[in-house]
Amino acid sequence: MDTHTRTSDAHSATLGLGSVLLASLPAALMTEAAPDRYTVEAVFTRRPEKDEVAEILGTRTRDDLGSAGFPTVELAVADRRLVIANTNLEELRDGLAAVIADRLAAISTKIHEKQDAAAIRFEEAAMREHTRTAAVTALAESITFQRAGSAARARPDATAAAASNEDEQIAGWSSEGGHGRYARP
Structure with a gap:
């Protein structure tokens, strides 16, 4: 029996961030009117899966940001963008970007491990069902209706x-x- 499991580029690639979306930055940056903290949007390297989004928005991510020294930073997901609120470019450059990248990699690894385990359980169940069906078929075929x-x-x-x-x-x-x-x- 040939069982196919879902494999895709999305599954094989670790979720990450490619670049800052320049259009999301305040126009007044590097002027006297520039805000201290603002929202920065970064583009994901691929579309995040539903479970990954839930983990990004979860308490573990907030706890990791807080313990790394970024308690006021808030994350949100908008399509293929990570919205990083209450931060600035300097904070991202000086460590926040690495903390976020590490968390995204940990999330991807965790989700992929769960998906792989589920695929193995599915394949094992399919094999058990195949074996059971073959046994039932063999038993049924052993029956002869003769006087x-x-x-x-x-x-x-x-x-x-x-x-x-x-x-x-x-x-x-x-x-x-x-x-x-x-x-x-």
């Missing part, structure tokens, strides 16, 4: 004595006035 007197002839383990006894019965019936066509040659 009790002729079953010994059909079975390979029947003894010659049983066959001889059957021949005697047939000979006895043919002498009782039955038609000759029923006699064994």
Whole structure:
């Protein structure tokens, strides 16, 4: 049985971030009117899966950011973009980007391990079902609908004595006035 599991480039690639979306940055950057903290959008290297998005938005990610020294940073996902709120480019350059990249890699690894384990469980279940179906088929095919007197002839383990006894019965019936066509040659 050939079982196919879902494999794709998305599954094989670790989720990461490619670049900052320049259009998302405040126009006043590097001027006296520039805000201290703002939202930065970064483009994912691929579309995140549903489970990955849930992990990005989860408490573990917030806890990791806080323990790394970025307690005010908030993450959101918008299509193929990671929205990083309450930060700035300097903070990202000086360590936040690495913390986010590490967390995304950990999330990808965790999700891929779960998916791989589920694929193995599915394949094992399919193999068990295939084995069960083959056993049921073999059992059903072992059933023969023959009259009790002729079953010994059909079975390979029947003894010659049983066959001889059957021949005697047939000979006895043919002498009782039955038609000759029923006699064994």
